[in-house]
Amino acid sequence: MTAGPIEDLRAVVGDTHVLTDDDAMVGHLTDWTGRWTGTADAVVRPRTTDEVAAVVRLCAERGVAICIQGGNTGLVGGSVPPTDRPAGPLIILSTARMTDVDEVDVVGRCVGAQAGATIDAIDSRAQRDGLMFPVDLASRESATAGGVVATNAGGVRMIRHGNTRGQVLGIEAVLADGRVLRRWTSLVKDNVGYDLPGLLTGSEGTLAVITRVLFRLVAPPAATIVTVAAVDHVENIFGVLDAFAARGLRVEAAEVMTESGLQLVHEHGARRPVDTESPFYALIEVSGTGDVEAVVVDVLDGAPVTDAALEPGPARALWAVRERHTESISRSxxxxxxxxxxxxxxxxxxxxxxxxxxxxxxxxxxxxxxxxxxxxxxxxxxxxxxxxxxxxxxxxxxxxxxxxxxxxxxxxxxxxxxAKVPWTHLGRSDVDLSSMRAIKDAWDPHGLLNPGVLFG
Ligand SMILES: Cc1cc2nc3c(=O)[nH]c(=O)nc-3n(C[C@H](O)[C@H](O)[C@H](O)COP(=O)(O)OP(=O)(O)OC[C@H]3O[C@@H](n4cnc5c(N)ncnc54)[C@H](O)[C@@H]3O)c2cc1C
CATH class of the missing domain: 3.30.70.2740 (Alpha-Beta Plaits)
Structure with a gap:
């Protein structure tokens, strides 16, 4: 890219927030798995929605492609530039400086956050007011509001609260031409036209740059028990889940692990939750009223489990066994x-x-x-x-x-x-894929946002 656009970008976000040195850019060029690496002319780090709008407008005028990056914890290569980059200039737009979290609306049970705020920061703010952010992932300290919305993240609380789309009440985003779209209301019911926040959720940065999100919050469970149960067959886990539900407990999370995974995290420092070796392990978190622990013990006693450990929530040591899988795999x-x-x-x-x-x-x-x-x-x-x-x-x-x-x-x-572009036909029909393409072309006619992501 010639010096002109770089100098103009510096004028928008400040000199120190346009990185062009290889050393400064390197962490932005490779994804979390190490499998996807690309090149860029610059990493640009705006602080406000106005700055994002000015950056996008400038890129649209000069034909500069934009790779949008949040916490860079995505696992499908969408947050880094393409390895075989198309001809033409390309920048990474990083939301690393957009970390504001608003005061919680306790009555409306919602909170606004800038796109670069981490999941951990949003949940911590909610906890101050006795509430909880219902999206939770092991990457919570790095994954951002913009990232979880752009990927429609699931996570460990999905079984209880649904995916990220269900938690998005409002959204602010910069369109490919630099205009700002703002659909921001805590109304429970609001059916005026298309669900644009729903469309941007899961759009993987191909339609707009998300700058702020208004998230729904929930009340945390009163008392939880976490168990790791060893089982011989995956089917046995379903039986345990049904038995908990039949006894009036609510399942807050239900995860499966295998012996090879358990051995790997143990080699990387996590303690084994149970001594018995088994092909499968279930980590189940339940909540309820009364003596939840007694009910859990009773259910496990009558269930086809070969060994079990349990602790009152948050039971971080038990959860660590499950949450360290991704990192231990990556290191092995x-x-x-x-x-x-x-x-x-x-x-x-x-x-x-x-x-x-x-x-x-x-x-x-x-x-x-x-x-x-x-x-x-x-x-x-x-x-x-x-x-x-x-x-x-x-x-x-x-x-x-x-x-x-x-x-x-x-x-x-x-x-x-x-990572999965060549296989999208396995999940969607031709009509479906061409309808998605038509939306992409309408929102980003010059294909400048996240080229190569979602579409080939
Ligand atoms: C240890 C670990 C555990 C994980 N566990 C889970 C899990 O349980 N469930 C799950 O769903 N995922 C999980 N992930 C994957 C990852 O954390 C999620 O996909 C997360 O939503 C990505 O957020 P991010 O901020 O890191 O986004 P990035 O990785 O930076 O970006 C992901 C995608 O979103 C786009 N994007 C990012 N910010 C914006 C924005 N502001 N506007 C528009 N587009 C944007 C990017 O262009 C890219 O396409 C895990 C990852 C790790 C490393």
Whole structure:
């Protein structure tokens, strides 16, 4: 990119907030998995919506492509520029400085936040007023408001509160030509026309730059118990969940792990929750009134579990076993991990997990499968470690073939990004894909926002 646009961008956001040195930009160019790396002419870090609007307007006038980046914890390569970058200038627009969180509206149970505010910061603000932010992920200290909205993140509380789309009351976003769209109301009912906040949720930065979000908050559960139960079959977890519900407990989270995953996090410092080795483990958090612990013990006594540990919430040590999976996998693999977030109908989960674990045997080079996920949502995170890079694509094809045959989705909660573009036809018909394309073309006619993400 010539000096002209860079100097103009410096005039908008301030000299120190336009990074052009390789050393300063490097952390913005590679994604969390290490699998996706690109190049950019600059990293631009606006502080306000007005600055975002001015940056986008300037880019639109000069034909500069924009890669939008929040916490860069996305796992499908959508937050970094393309490896084989299209001709023409490109900047990364980082929301790292847009971290304001408003005062909580306690009566309306909502809070506004700038796009770069982390999930942890939003939840901490809600907690000050006795409320809770219902979206929660292990990446909470880095993942941002804009990122979870752009990906329609699921997370560990999805089984209880639904995905991010259900928590978005209002949105402010800068359109591809620099105009600001603001749909900002805490009204519970408001049916004037299309649901644009709903459309931007899950749009993966392809339609607009989200600058602020008005989120719904919820009351936290009064008392919770967390258990990690060892089981021989995935089906046994469903039985335990049903038994908890039948005894009047509410399931706040339901996760599945395997012995290989447990061993890996143990090698990386987490204590084993139970001594018994078992093919599967369920982490279940329940809430209720009265003596919740006694009910949990009673249910587990009568359930087909081979061992169990339990603690009153927040039970951070038990949760750490589940939450350290992503990081431990990343530190153990010898090649960038093939990380595929998929879902299948809940009834198909046991068979699909067995088939997915067997994919490792289909690669010429020995590779290690680690499966875990949000069992209550039929969502499995398939991680294949040590896959030679030239085989990553064919292994991905095998996994998606199994998912499609089981009536599942190639993206449960992480989005399509760059990683899954060649396979979108497995989840959507031609008419569906061309309708999405028409929306993209209407909102971003010159294709400047996140080129290569979601669409090829
Ligand atoms: C340890 C770990 C655990 C995780 N657990 C979960 C989980 O349980 N559930 C889940 O759903 N995900 C999970 N993730 C994935 C990731 O944290 C989520 O996808 C998250 O929503 C990404 O937020 P981010 O701010 O890091 O976005 P980024 O990674 O920066 O960006 C993700 C996408 O959103 C776009 N984007 C970001 N900000 C904006 C904006 N302001 N306007 C428009 N587009 C924008 C980017 O262009 C990109 O396409 C996990 C990741 C890690 C590393």
């Amino acid at each position: 693999t010898t090649t960038p991990v093939v990380k595929l977030d998929v879902s299948v109908p809940i009834r198909a989960l046991p068979e699909a997990m067995a088939e997915l674990a067997a994919v490792a045997g289909m690669v010429d080079h020995p590779c290690r499968p680690v499966l875990f996920g949000h069992v209550g949502d039929g969502n499995i995170h398939v991680n294949l470690l040590d896959v030679p890079e030239d085989q990553a694509e064919s292994v991905t094809g095998h996994v998606f073939g199994i998912v499609a045959a089981n009536g599942g989705s190639i993206s449960a909660e992480h989005g399509i990004g760059r």
